[in-house]
Amino acid sequence: MADSSLRPSNNSNWWSQLSDKLAPRRWLEPVLLLGPAGLWLFLLLVIPTLLILEISLVPGLRLGQAAGGYGLGNYLQILQPVYLRVIGRSLAFALGSTLLCLGLGFPVAYWLALMSPKRWRNLLLVAFILPLWTSSLLRAYAWIAILRPSGVLNTFFQGLGLPAQNWLNTPTAVFIGLTYSFLPYMVLILYASLEKLDTRLLEAAADLGANPQQQFWKITVPQTFPGIAAGCLLVFIAALGDFVVPTLLGGASSMNISRLIYNQFLGPTRAWGFGSALSMVLIFAVSLAIALLLKYGDRSTVTETSQ
Amino acid sequence: MPQKHPLMSDLSRLGGLTRRRFLQSSAAAVAGVSMANCRQNITGPQTGGSGDASTLHIYTWANYTDDDLIAAFTERTGIKVIVDIFDSNEIMLTKMQAGGGSAYSIIYPSDYMVSEMVAEGMLTALDPSQLQGMENLKAKWANPAYDPNNAHSVPFCWGTTGLLYNRDVTPSSPTDWNFLWDNQEALSNRITMLDDMRETLGVALKTLGYSYNTNDPAQIEAAYAKLRELQPHIAAFKTNGFENEILTGDLSVSMAYSSDAIALMEESDRLDYVIPTSGTSLWTDTMAIPSTAPNVDAAYQWISFLLEPEIAKTAVERLLFATANQAAFDLLPDDLRNNASLYPPDEVLAQSEGIQPIDTASNDLFDRFWTEITSA
Numbered sequence: 001m002a003d004s005s006l007r008p009s010n011n012s013n014w015w016s017q018l019s020d021k022l023a024p025r026r027w028l029e030p031v032l033l034l035g036p037a038g039l040w041l042f043l044l045l046v047i048p049t050l051l052i053l054e055i056s057l058v059p060g061l062r063l064g065q066a067a068g069g070y071g072l073g074n075y076l077q078i079l080q081p082v083y084l085r086v087i088g089r090s091l092a093f094a095l096g097s098t099l100l101c102l103g104l105g106f107p108v109a110y111w112l113a114l115m116s117p118k119r120w121r122n123l124l125l126v127a128f129i130l131p132l133w134t135s136s137l138l139r140a141y142a143w144i145a146i147l148r149p150s151g152v153l154n155t156f157f158q159g160l161g162l163p164a165q166n167w168l169n170t171p172t173a174v175f176i177g178l179t180y181s182f183l184p185y186m187v188l189i190l191y192a193s194l195e196k197l198d199t200r201l202l203e204a205a206a207d208l209g210a211n212p213q214q215q216f217w218k219i220t221v222p223q224t225f226p227g228i229a230a231g232c233l234l235v236f237i238a239a240l241g242d243f244v245v246p247t248l249l250g251g252a253s254s255m256n257i258s259r260l261i262y263n264q265f266l267g268p269t270r271a272w273g274f275g276s277a278l279s280m281v282l283i284f285a286v287s288l289a290i291a292l293l294l295k296y297g298d299r300s301t302v303t304e305t306s307q
Numbered sequence: 308m309p310q311k312h313p314l315m316s317d318l319s320r321l322g323g324l325t326r327r328r329f330l331q332s333s334a335a336a337v338a339g340v341s342m343a344n345c346r347q348n349i350t351g352p353q354t355g356g357s358g359d360a361s362t363l364h365i366y367t368w369a370n371y372t373d374d375d376l377i378a379a380f381t382e383r384t385g386i387k388v389i390v391d392i393f394d395s396n397e398i399m400l401t402k403m404q405a406g407g408g409s410a411y412s413i414i415y416p417s418d419y420m421v422s423e424m425v426a427e428g429m430l431t432a433l434d435p436s437q438l439q440g441m442e443n444l445k446a447k448w449a450n451p452a453y454d455p456n457n458a459h460s461v462p463f464c465w466g467t468t469g470l471l472y473n474r475d476v477t478p479s480s481p482t483d484w485n486f487l488w489d490n491q492e493a494l495s496n497r498i499t500m501l502d503d504m505r506e507t508l509g510v511a512l513k514t515l516g517y518s519y520n521t522n523d524p525a526q527i528e529a530a531y532a533k534l535r536e537l538q539p540h541i542a543a544f545k546t547n548g549f550e551n552e553i554l555t556g557d558l559s560v561s562m563a564y565s566s567d568a569i570a571l572m573e574e575s576d577r578l579d580y581v582i583p584t585s586g587t588s589l590w591t592d593t594m595a596i597p598s599t600a601p602n603v604d605a606a607y608q609w610i611s612f613l614l615e616p617e618i619a620k621t622a623v624e625r626l627l628f629a630t631a632n633q634a635a636f637d638l639l640p641d642d643l644r645n646n647a648s649l650y651p652p653d654e655v656l657a658q659s660e661g662i663q664p665i666d667t668a669s670n671d672l673f674d675r676f677w678t679e680i681t682s683a
Contacts, residue, residue, distance in 0.1 A: 082679050083682070148557040149557045150556060166497075168542070170496070251496075252543050252681070253683070260682065263678075266395070266397055266398050267397060267504075268674070268677065270397060270400075270401065
């Protein structure tokens with residue numbers, strides 16, 4: 001060994017041998033880079049999802065009882081009016097809070113991106129993200145303190161001479177809670193999209209006689225549509241599967257799909273098969289929304305803001 | 308049965324235990340799901356494991372043990388005790404069935420859950436020769452319907468279900484369940500009922516003059532219709548998580564377990580607890596040894612320890628539950644013995660009944676109607 005290393009003529013030979021040995025780098029590199037995350041996803045996402053799928057195909061499966069054969073009974077059970085009502089309500093919660101987020105978030109994002117003082121902009125954005133630093137559970141509890149009959153909101157209403165409202169444990173509280181929870185995401189995504197808005201087009205439109213309304217609908221909205229779509233779909237997905245807000249703020253009148261799934265697993269019925277079927281429906285609905293997001297949404301803004 | 312409530316509502320009181328309890332329940336949920344592939348776990352009991360003889364793992368309700376009690380036991384036996392808390396029988400059962408509870412040598416199922424777990428072979432048949440102090444139990448619990456001759460469980464404490472109300476915001480004093488129906492407009496969105504199928508549909512049954520344990524479909528359906536009337540006025544189905552709101556008067560009336568009600572009444576003199584005159588459910592929480600228990604000797608020692616009158620008495624004084632131990636009851640100071648919320652008079656008890664397992668068809672009917680009520 002010591003001999004060969006002294007001979008320079010062998011050196012190039014040694015290098016080519018080494019690079020030959022390292023040829024597998026071409027496939028080894030991606031494997032090493034993707035392996036850990038891939039394994040993680042496979043073990044903790046793919047396998048559990050397949051298990052849920054399997055359990056969902058065993059009708060009437062309950063803990064502690066012998067399982068029967070496979071079938072679609074659990075999925076057919078979802079078609080009963082009472083469950084369709086729950087699914088309809090979940091969709092209404094998700095859709096309603098998406099529209100509220102868009103309505104409230106767009107003006108804010110517009111102001112942040114185009115009108116706010118430039119040197120304050122980053123600070124303002126941080127201020128907007130700040131609530132996300134606390135647990136969503138704590139924020140839901142804060143809303144209980146605000147919305148309950150003797151809470152902050154009614155004290156405020158009383159001061160203004162307005163009638164007291166008992167919104168806690170009603171669907172109104174769920175809309176308020178969901179909108180509050182997901183508004184920052186909407187604003188961030190819209191901000192990223194509006195920031196790239198080519199203002200020269202707005203000036204050109206104004207020069208050609210478009211009034212502000214026309215400018216908004218013909219220039220701003222079409223240009224930021226991918227951002228709007230991305231924000232709406234992201235809020236919709238998150239609101240559809242939310243458990244905390246409907247459970248804590250919704251009370252007896254706002255059973256949604258995630259609460260229903262929880263009840264199947266840890267409630268008195270313990271119908272795991274049916275709960276799994278409901279989970280698969282939710283997973284499918286969310287996957288569909290994600291597919292739409294990838295197709296129509298502004299992917300760059302989503303990845304930028306989710307980082 | 309204190310602190311029974313679903314996953315989230317137990318965070319309402321941001322005290323020391325709550326976060327831990329929340330993590331525990333979610334761990335149970337996760338364990339349950341991930342273990343589901345082991346089909347034998349779903350369909351049958353597992354066999355016992357081996358464990359460290361110097362440690363006893365206990366799975367119980369909140370406020371059923373405390374540091375003093377554990378320290379006394381460790382001092383006596385040299386066995387270290389580790390306590391985990393559950394907040395509903397169903398969560399406990401799910402964890403045990405999914406294999407996540409194989410470390411526990413003592414669990415505290417309620418009456419109907421004892422029957423269910425015995426039927427599934429999940430509880431060890433107790434060996435009377437290893438238990439001291441069974442004779443201390445009240446005569447009433449010598450041969451309970453849910454577990455004849457206490458073959459698999461030892462009664463630990465008991466209680467009633469009733470109405471806890473805040474006098475400041477309730478129009479008059481309730482005396483019976485029908486108070487809720489008679490005042491539903493005035494109490495609208497200011498009532499909570501237990502998130503418990505048998506208890507809450509049972510209230511409607513009792514109001515109609517039927518038994519909690521009926522198997523008659525017509526009666527069950529009538530109870531559903533009755534509860535449906537009240538449903539739009541119910542703020543939430545909560546077994547826990549109503550505490551702060553009833554203390555502040557944001558809620559008027561909450562259906563509650565006596566043990567929870569008594570604990571809350573200690574915090575405010577505006578609260579009262581009534582046991583409805585037409586009768587209520589009587590529940591018993593027991594100590595049992597799971598068939599998977601690793602450290603059976605220590606488990607027997609724990610049960611015998613808590614059957615000792617002096618030990619049980621000091622535990623009751625600190626933790627304020629209604630003991631099923633007659634010898635301990637006799638040692639209690641008068642003010643505790645005469646506490647009618649804790650130990651209701653016999654004529655009230657005569658009207659009441661324990662919740663017992665019903666047949667599968669009735670159970671499915673309860674399930675269906677309960678889903679209708681909670682999903683409306």
